[in-house]
């Protein structure tokens with residue numbers, strides 16, 4: 001969970017990073033913790049401004065993460081993995097769970113997991129390191145989710161689904177119960193997956209088919 005005594009470094013300055021910032025703000029204010037001056041942003045790209053959302057913005061190559069708890073708020077699973085590998089092994093990655101999310105007491109969450117507003121995780125689910133559940137994403141009972149998986153808004157796993165590492169699931173995509181999805185697969189927005197995906201690629205449509 002978050003360490004309210006330690007400053008926060010959010011990696012990324014895209015839309016997801018903004019959502020994570022405001023999610024943190026809600027958590028801090030709800031718990032009556034001071035939020036001002038707690039957050040810095042870190043990004044690879046040189047930016048005209050030294051600030052993002054009125055918080056200091058650092059270049060990734062110059063950044064010393066040791067004084068911070070780190071949240072990698074970038075949707076692309078491969079970039080999340082690269083950043084996590086580049087940071088010191090001792091880096092502390094809190095789990096961030098929006099107050100409106102429903103996470104069953106039996107759920108096991110890995111480090112650096114981010115769960116945004118209205119997401120739901122049912123019972124006996126394991127979610128690996130650095131997974132992101134965006135707004136209203138849902139994971140059904142008994143699912144196994146490996147590391148670095150990204151659930152876009154309102155995507156849904158039915159029960160007992162296995163998602164291998166680095167899978168990226170698009171907005172409003174849905175996956176039928178008891179299926180498995182091969183690592184590094186991209187499931188397009190609105191796709192309806194009714195058979196296991198055993199070959200990695202990009203899948204779209206209803207029923208979902210490989211497009212490349």
Ligand SMILES: CC(C)(COP(=O)(O)OP(=O)(O)OC[C@H]1O[C@@H](n2cnc3c(N)ncnc32)[C@H](O)[C@@H]1OP(=O)(O)O)[C@@H](O)C(=O)NCCC(=O)NCCS
Nearest residue numbers: 075134152153169170171186187188189190191202204205
């Ligand atoms: C599937 C996806 C990855 C493909 O991206 P892409 O390779 O850039 O594909 P393009 O936009 O060039 O489209 C290629 C073709 O696939 C079709 N297509 C793209 N996405 C599709 C989708 N989700 N469902 C059905 N067809 C789709 C396009 O209409 C186009 O068809 P055409 O060749 O007949 O014109 C992308 O469209 C997608 O759905 N991404 C997920 C978006 C999302 O959920 N974002 C949330 C972020 S939080």
